[in-house]
Amino acid sequence: MSKKYYITTPIYYINDIPHIGHAYTTIAADIMARYKRICGYDVFFLTGTDEHGQKVEKAAESAGIHPKEHADRMVHRFTDLWQALNVTNTGFIRTTEERHKKVVQHIFDKVKEKGDIYLGDYEDWYCVPCETYFTELQLKEGRCPDCSRPPEKLKEESYFFRLSKYGQPLLDFLEQHRDFVLPDIRYNEVASFVKGGLRDLSVSRTSFQWGIPIPGHERHIVYVWFDALTNYLTGIGFPDDMETFGSFWPCDAHLIGKDILRFHAVYWPAFLLSYGIEPPKHVFAHGWWTIEGQKMSKSLGNVIDPHDVIKTYGVDEFRFFLFREVPFGLDGDFSKDAIVHRINGDLANDFGNLTSRSVTMIGKFLKGRIEEPEIRIGADEYVQENVMKLIGQYEKEMEVFGYHKALQCAFEIVSILNKYIDSEAPWKLAKEEDRRIKTVLYNIWNSLRIVAVLFYPFMPVRSQQIWNALGIEKPIESVIFNDEKHFRTPADIAAIDKIAPVFPRIEG
């Protein structure tokens, strides 16, 4: 049985227009999925859409259509984007699917039977003109924080999840799984929230109808998080296909934005503990992007459409930028200058130009053939040793979502190769008819082949182009990483000649 890896993104709210934030999480998951695949894992990569709730109900109503139809119209915004971004998800879940409804109802029932869900009253402040609920604390001097009008107190019958009971179990779990919350700077946040005491959680609503009804009490609709989080179970076949489910659960990683950490790191494991399913292994919370130094917001009109970025700069360039520019987990700023700078500096000048000069030299000086080296000196060994060392570092970083550092390792190799070419000057060796030119270009060819693999999870299309330029025709996505980590004389490759720049400079 092959090794299994299960990674997820959140399910995105169907009313949202996909932006850079959605793209960020999903690409992050895709990078890991691709990486794990070339490492030999059988990967389940799940994403999807959250399609229930009052806002969807209202949007559909004003459009004069059924909420499901509304969702059907909107879902393509996400699926189209994932296609455009070359995202290789293996599953896609919509919370309006029948299979999901069954799972939510099943879990709800069981947890209720166990006594962890009970019927009570949910009290909140409701601002009629704004049509929004607020908690006592959100009110400003007893008035609506948005419009300053006095809200009404509404009491609604609601089911509650006995979260209060899970404080200690959660603390125990956190204590035993110090790497449950990643990056570790977020761990304390979660632990102190739990230590602060947990209140029971309202998990149903009667104020709207668009959702999953509670069996036997259909006036009640399962409320957002209980419905949404359960998708991670539905997506891999729970409970009908327990064989698949059992092979992928516990989930290796839920990738999320830092805004929904509490739901994933506190509520979700609590639900699972109550039901009796092991919590996931890791929840990784990443940061937020600002745009040209400003918070992204509809009112500022600076929300970025990923399709536009792709059109202007290219898919791989976009994917690359997001993880090269900012350590994964921290906040970052997306700006035109920054992405152009990265493309020109890292990709065109360093990596792209390295590829060009290497390929041209192999074509010009060796007639496009890589042969077994006859002699080898210290400089040649230095390159091999460092490439090996950096591959090892890269692997370690990838294991812990250290994408930023993993890319640094790849660029360290690029830098070593540029220096190597400079110091060994193959064009001189060619003139002098020195046999060592074969050694130098052999090393360069091999290192570049490996670097392309290191870049592959981030830039699948460009990496393939580089492989092709190196005379390798097989699809890079089907490689076994372990087989590529060695220097070797290629047995069967196409003749190597010139290539057009893989990463053209952006002028202006």
Place this chain on the structure above:
RNA sequence: GGCGGUGUAGCUCAGAUGGUUAGAGCAUGCGGCUCAUAUCCGCAGUGUCCGGGGUUCAAUUCCCUGCACCGCCA
């Protein structure tokens, strides 16, 4: 108000169980090469390592305190 974090070169950041010249990338200046996408390589820098106090033979690194900013919670 509580808890946690951050404050290091022009910019973005790394770093040391305390100890010789505190680092990287980018930006800047100078030099070199010509295989290459006017690309690459080398050299040169500059820093009161937030302020104050303490521990120590020795602190930017540990402790206390102040200031500033950020995150989570109330």
